[in-house]
Amino acid sequence: MKRTSFSAMECPIARGLERVGEWWSILILRDAFNGRTRFDEFQDSLGIAPNMLTRRLKALVEAGLLEKRRYSERPVRHDYILTDRARDFRPILVMLQAWGNTHFAPEGKSVLTVNTRTGHEARPIVIDAVSGLPITDPVFRTVAGPAASERTRRRYSTAPHPTPDEGQ
Template sequence: MYRKRLDGKNCSIARALDEVGEWWTLLIVRECTQGRTRFDEFQSELGIARNVLTVRLERLIQLGVLERFPLAERANAFGYRLTDKGESLYPVLVALIQWGDQWLSPNGKPPITLIENSNGQPVERVEVRGSDGGPLTFRDVRYIPGPGATATTYAVIKDRNERVLGNESNNLSAS
């Protein structure tokens, strides 16, 4: 089945989903954050078909999320590890873990708890925070055009701000 491409959209969420929105992708990234590097480890842990895993790994390398490296313990064999671009997906994974723990854990009992290694304290919830450090929801944030905005983007922003923030958004400057 053909999947619609979103890379031409002038929307950061759509472009990001075009690269990492397919479920195997984030599961492979998760496995990398758990120390797995070898094809057979990914295949075994995920239960993914070899041909599907091969395609996903190659795509993640093309996108710069993973890099291939020679395995010292096995001649002519390669492992896979996250690039800086791949590592920057970690907060996305943590946000998904926390969301899943809150809304999907059977009997409200999450399977794991994330603890800061250096001090043993639980990892804080991933949140959008304001300049005062307080949490923000989508109702607290106004969109303004960025440097890559098009005429369509301006219209989307105006419509979004009016629908979510009401008329008050029209009285605020972009600064």
């Protein structure tokens, strides 16, 4: 069964999911952030079938998240290097890790992000760069942007607005 493509959707979340929404893709990016660059390294780390890994790496290269660089002629071998677009995804991975540790790790935290200078565990939050407020503050809500279609404008103009308790 062929999956639905989100690439033509107006929603930036749907478009982002089109690029990284398949779970192997996120785990490959996680491993790339942890220094893995080679096919064999990804395969050993993930236990993923070679054909699936090939498809996921190809999709990540096509999405501009990884750059493929040849390091061997015989046999032909490539490194997969994080791009600037991928590096912009790192905070999302860190937040996903923290969220998973908080809500889905009854045995305790198995992976942490730490400050290498202090050794302390990072406690990531997303803040608005203009006001400095956490994005979970109830003053923030999602609205249609300047490029929104009429359908999107209707969706966000009729969406219920969370109460201060629901926004946190």
